[in-house]
Amino acid sequence: MRLRALVRKEILLLLRDPHALAVLFIMPTLFLVIMAGAMSSYLQDRLPPLELVLEAPQQSDSSRFFLSALQAQLPDSQLLSRGPAEMTRIRLAADFDERLLDTPHQGPSLSFPAQFDRLSRQRLHAAVTIALAQTRLRAYLQDSGALQEGLTSAEQLELIQQRTESQIDEQERLASGDLSNQANATQMSVPAWLIFGMFFVVLPMAGSFQREQQSGALLRFRCLGLGLGTLALSKLLPYLAINLLQFVVLLSIGIYGLPLAGLPALELNGSLAAYALLAASIALATSSLGLLLAALARSSEQALLLGGGINIILAAIGGIMVPKSVMPEAMRQLAEISPMSWALDAFLTLLVGHGSLNDVAPWCVRLLLFAALAGASGLFLFHKRVQQTQWTTHY
């Protein structure tokens, strides 16, 4: 009866606290949508189309073949014969045909505007290299008489592509390691900001305990002889429930909401049981951390600074704000100390790696150990704080 009344009280207070609701639901939703949109051109399954100018002073079969070969390498991109000076340009030499079989060979020159990103430069460089190699092979075959007469340009390209392509056996061992470099913007943003939002339960949790102590409600509880277990559970249970609700709501936004913003929908790959285990593990870790911070802070302001500060640091080093795939090795090592990183790795194992319960178990075990450690320390300090609650005199 007492525990039920305290849990009900905690939920009522939380539902009436617009700041807490904003921190727990609106903030992660906004982050999720904004960051998924912001990263959509960087972390994506299909590369964006390019718009290029190919300058070929010498109109010949070889230069036309090079154009076709390059277009085949960049299927969605637009290759123009002329365009403004600020566009990316590929300039073939005036004696392109004559020097095609030279060794060493001087290839076309590329010029990029400053904002042309490094990834697109690498992609264009690779496409030009392949197209040029195919053009040179065609020239060699033609020169040696090995190219069948009467083939159309398209047939020649198909033949050359067959000669230059090899079957490479690719085996992806899914559900292993850091998969943030494999994830698209949705797969990265949804779990990252979901985890971030879940960890923010520490703020209302710690704040509510501080208010309880400052108001004297805790003094009444102490005089009533309320047990430590009842008091701790009255804090843990509501926030565990809130965490699970966040999990469901934010994943649903990823699945149904992001497509409305023109972003890829989240697909829940992997085992559903694994999602349930992961949700429970994260919720236990965050609630236990909340209990610890509630007991550590000495005022609502301290709880806010401590909780917010710790969350932002854990997020910054844990690959929430910046994917671990773009971090240097030392930072990746550092990320391993953040429970947010463990939770994100487990999520990516499911979303990207199509993992099973066994695949996420190692991360869930880490989260549960963290929950046990933070929970035990929190309980110890919580007990001390309750014992220190004094009859205070203001007048």
Add this chain to the structure above:
Amino acid sequence: MANSCWCSSVLELNQLGYRYPNAQQPALQGIDLHLQAGQCLGLLGSNGAGKTTLLSLLSGVLPPSSGAITWQGERRLGLVPQQLAFYSGLKVRENLELFADLYRLRGHERRQRLDRCITSTALEDKLERRAERLSGGEQRRLNFAIGLLQPAELYLFDEATVGVDASSRQLLLAAVQELVAEGKAVIYTSHYLDEVERVADRILLLHEGRVQLDVDTHQLLGDQPELFLEWPERMPDTLLPLLGELGLMAEQLPNGVRIASLDVAQLLAITRFITLQPQAPSLLRFGRPSLEQLYLRLNGGRL
């Protein structure tokens, strides 16, 4: 006196003492107290006298360093602390129901106690209002109501009426008197000594952690009126010889006297004397002393 009707003991303190960790002097020492059902003890003392420590010991917040607290029967304690010990985000009704659940009140008793504490604190038309939107006085009344809701044998009131308007204060004091009339023991501490004088039938005055005075309120205030006389500069030289002639004992004050136990003839003689003096007294008061005057006198003017 209310305590004459109730003979059962609620609480006994024997040589109770407490020393805060690392403190040189004990905050409380050698406190003996026998509190009976239907008795209201006014707990007085200057700041640092040990009142809060005593309340902490009684409420179980602090364990005694020495001596013992013996409860006759189960320790059932209702309390109204100085702090507004409720949830400002909850409505008045929700706060009361929460504490009713925590006090394990059910069924008829629950309804009865809720109705009673709401009526006693005049919160009937505030039930659906959030506590944070109540005025300061209304919040005090809610704090009071939560204390009254608890079924207990001993109620502790610590500065329970601070910020409450005059009419609400009358209501709350009446609620305390009702508890006492029902045979509940009450310990009431307040800096409003007129309140203590009204509700307490016994006064316990603490000074530097010890009991300086433990006395029946009526006995302390007495039934005999006394006369206070004070002059702006110096009292007439002939006053003391006159009092001697009238056979009166007088306590000398800086510029005047306090004369106890005087009859009408003696009072008239003094009045005549005053009318003959070139300078009129700056204070002339005849009547029973207030608790505040006695307190200041007993406590040496300490606050």
